[in-house]
Amino acid sequence: MAAGFERSGTVLTVHLPTELDHPVSDEIRRESDRIIGHEYIKNMIFDFSETVFMDSSGIGLLMGRYRALGMRGKCVQVMNVNSHIAKLLRLSGVGRYIDICKTQEAAEEQEGVYHGKHK
Amino acid sequence: MENTNEMTIIFDSRPTNEALARVAVASFCTQLNPTLEEVSDLKTAVSEAVTNCIIHGYEGEVHKIQVDCRLSGQELTVDVIDHGVGIADIQKAMEPMFTTKPDKDRSGMGFTFMEAFMDEVLVESEVGRGTTVHMKKIIRR
Numbered sequence: 374m375a376a377g378f379e380r381s382g383t384v385l386t387v388h389l390p391t392e393l394d395h396p397v398s399d400e401i402r403r404e405s406d407r408i409i410g411h412e413y414i415k416n417m418i419f420d421f422s423e424t425v426f427m428d429s430s431g432i433g434l435l436m437g438r439y440r441a442l443g444m445r446g447k448c449v450q451v452m453n454v455n456s457h458i459a460k461l462l463r464l465s466g467v468g469r470y471i472d473i474c475k476t477q478e479a480a481e482e483q484e485g486v487y488h489g490k491h492k
Numbered sequence: 493m494e495n496t497n498e499m500t501i502i503f504d505s506r507p508t509n510e511a512l513a514r515v516a517v518a519s520f521c522t523q524l525n526p527t528l529e530e531v532s533d534l535k536t537a538v539s540e541a542v543t544n545c546i547i548h549g550y551e552g553e554v555h556k557i558q559v560d561c562r563l564s565g566q567e568l569t570v571d572v573i574d575h576g577v578g579i580a581d582i583q584k585a586m587e588p589m590f591t592t593k594p595d596k597d598r599s600g601m602g603f604t605f606m607e608a609f610m611d612e613v614l615v616e617s618e619v620g621r622g623t624t625v626h627m628k629k630i631i632r633r
Contacts, residue, residue: 392511394511395507395510395539395543395546395547396507402597426539427536428605429540429598429599429600429601429605430543433596434597436597437597456529457529461536464608465599465601465605466588
């Protein structure tokens with residue numbers, strides 16, 4: 374399964390595949406850097422709802438995009454992580470830089486890209 | 493005599509084989525009835541060791557990687573062997589967040605994850621000769 378990229382305003386959401394390892398991370402890095410190079414992207418959301426496996430390559434992908442987006446608070450968010458992936462995020466300490474949301478709604482609300490559906 | 497079982501696989505150091513290696517080791521280990529969490533931990537540790545061989549050991553060149561697995565009772569040992577460049581300073585290489593390839597978005601967390609998820613991790617390496625990562629995990633059942 375390939376990753377899905379979805380742009381909404383200045384937010385780029387990446388729907389990750391079932392396994393996020395070294396070759397998959399390289400591919401997602403290339404495609405997201407290509408999009409960031411063409412479009413004005415301020416924030417990225419990584420959706421782990423289909424992802425069951427990750428290794429340190431995934432941590433490198435998240436931290437690399439955090440740097441690429443200027444290392445601003447909450448510029449990279451992750452959502453729908455399972456317990457294994459939550460453990461990797463916790464162990465690597467990336468939680469200091471990367472915001473971990475439970476749901477798409479929480480992530481979007483923080484980004485203010487809710488298209489006037491509320492408030 | 494306790495239950496023992498052994499497996500050796502040898503494959504090219506291509507990134508696509510990282511998935512092959514971790515799935516093969518996880519399948520081999522299923523006879524010990526591991527929990528899902530133990531399987532995930534094991535797969536991540538194997539993936540880290542094999543990725544290291546590909547990116548660092550052979551620096552992207554295609555050579556052979558060998559993975560030896562052995563079961564004895566509830567204990568699984570996994571040796572991941574390359575004949576690549578070797579590691580000059582093993583202690584430094586094993587530090588969390590240390591990487592020689594930050595430009596390639598490597599996190600420097602490989603050995604940290606191996607140590608977190610396995611019960612024992614030993615690294616033998618000789619510059620110019622290669623590296624063996626020896627890991628042990630007890631499946632607690």
